[in-house]
Amino acid sequence: MAKAAAYFYGRLFAEHPHLRGMFPPAMDVQRERLFNALTRVVWSVDSPDGLTSYLGQLGRDHRKYGVLAEHHTAVGNALVATIKRFAAGMWSAEMEAAWVAAYTAAANMMIEAAEADAGVAPAWWLAEVVDHDRRTPGIAVVTLRPGGPYPFTAGQYVNVQTRRWPRVWRTYSIANSPRADNTVRLHVRAVTAGWVSTALVAHTKIGDSVLLGPPVGTMNPPGEGDDRDLLCVAGGTGLAPLKAIIEQVIASGRRPNIHLLFGARTAAELYDLGDLIRMEASYPWLRVVPVVSDEPAYDGVRGNLPDVVRRFHSWTDHVVYVCGPSGMVRQTVRNLREDGVPAEHIHQDTCREPF
Numbered sequence: 001m002a003k004a005a006a007y008f009y010g011r012l013f014a015e016h017p018h019l020r021g022m023f024p025p026a027m028d029v030q031r032e033r034l035f036n037a038l039t040r041v042v043w044s045v046d047s048p049d050g051l052t053s054y055l056g057q058l059g060r061d062h063r064k065y066g067v068l069a070e071h072h073t074a075v076g077n078a079l080v081a082t083i084k085r086f087a088a089g090m091w092s093a094e095m096e097a098a099w100v101a102a103y104t105a106a107a108n109m110m111i112e113a114a115e116a117d118a119g120v121a122p123a124w125w126l127a128e129v130v131d132h133d134r135r136t137p138g139i140a141v142v143t144l145r146p147g148g149p150y151p152f153t154a155g156q157y158v159n160v161q162t163r164r165w166p167r168v169w170r171t172y173s174i175a176n177s178p179r180a181d182n183t184v185r186l187h188v189r190a191v192t193a194g195w196v197s198t199a200l201v202a203h204t205k206i207g208d209s210v211l212l213g214p215p216v217g218t219m220n221p222p223g224e225g226d227d228r229d230l231l232c233v234a235g236g237t238g239l240a241p242l243k244a245i246i247e248q249v250i251a252s253g254r255r256p257n258i259h260l261l262f263g264a265r266t267a268a269e270l271y272d273l274g275d276l277i278r279m280e281a282s283y284p285w286l287r288v289v290p291v292v293s294d295e296p297a298y299d300g301v302r303g304n305l306p307d308v309v310r311r312f313h314s315w316t317d318h319v320v321y322v323c324g325p326s327g328m329v330r331q332t333v334r335n336l337r338e339d340g341v342p343a344e345h346i347h348q349d350t351c352r353e354p355f
């Protein structure tokens with residue numbers, strides 16, 4: 001995969017050198033994004049509705065890079081040349097025609113969505129940092145106010161660019177449901193070699209500004225009239241979108257029981273517990289269970305989230321949301337499935353790059 005991505009970008013920039021300036025200096029995350037997007041498209045061929053909405057979001061989100069319709073042709077040519085090279089002996093004229101047709105259809109959906117969006121929304125929003133709360137040495141809760149209306153759905157995420165790293169965009173989930181004051185809140189952990197996350201945690205203060213792309217993602221709260229109880233399993237800063245979903249459900253006036261398991265390695269890393277306990281006090285149907293995995297002396301629920309989930313009653317009738325480190329999400333979903341929770345009840349999100 002890495003070789004194919006390197007070949008693809010090498011070819012694209014060799015044929016269209018001016019496109020290099022649209023990408024960040026370091027291409028590692030960009031390469032992964034391309035393959036994540038392609039994998040998603042290939043896996044979605046059997047669900048055209050999901051694919052249309054995904055490509056629509058992708059097209060709108062690409063406006064912030066300054067992508068024009070003709071750039072899609074350059075990308076398509078480099079992509080087909082890459083597949084042809086790596087498909088070795090299996091390549092045929094029919095395969096080429098099928099790939100060109102599939103790519104053209106996908107690109108057209110992105111272009112149409114971007115053009116429609118251009119009439120109604122900006123390509124990106126300048127947002128002011130209105131609060132910066134360093135909850136632990138490595139985690140900050142950052143509140144932003146976009147300079148214009150910023151409609152989103154609870155559970156969505158957003159690309160963020162800081163002044164420190166032009167053209168480098170990283171995704172973070174929005175940790176609140178839509179608010180009258182138009183603010184969005186992010187939970188950011190600074191990770192080693194994480195350019196944007198370190199900039200946001202350690203080098204950002206109230207009054208600074210950042211750029212936001214449009215909101216993206218399809219992990220939404222249960223629809224109107226869905227009164228099933230909820231199980232939310234959050235690992236570390238994976239709490240962000242689940243907190244937004246819980247806020248939204250509470251604001252909707254419905255009264256389902258909500259269990260939130262919030263896991264961290266140590267008690268000191270339960271960075272949002274104070275807020276969650278306040279939410280629990282004002283909404284009696286919410287039960288917050290802090291879980292600590294790596295601190296034997298912790299005086300509460302100890303263990304790994306995927307195992308702890310199993311210590312409770314059956315979750316088969318619940319709507320389930322799982323978010324956090326990918327290993328934690330995979331194992332939690334596997335355990336829930338083994339315990340009889342239907343796949344269609346489970347929503348998961350791991351796709352934030354922790355940089």
Ligand SMILES: NC(=O)C1=CN([C@@H]2O[C@H](COP(=O)(O)OP(=O)(O)OC[C@H]3O[C@@H](n4cnc5c(N)ncnc54)[C@H](O)[C@@H]3O)[C@@H](O)[C@H]2O)C=CC1
Binds near residue numbers: 187235236237
């Ligand atoms: N900041 C955001 O907006 C969002 C973050 N995420 C993802 O959430 C993750 C959060 O990472 P951190 O806060 O550093 O979490 P962390 O590494 O501190 O771990 C949090 C919890 O997950 C458990 N855990 C970690 N790896 C596990 C594994 N392989 N198997 C079972 N349990 C495991 C830990 O025991 C702990 O309870 C990142 O991967 C990030 O990409 C996902 C969506 C949104």
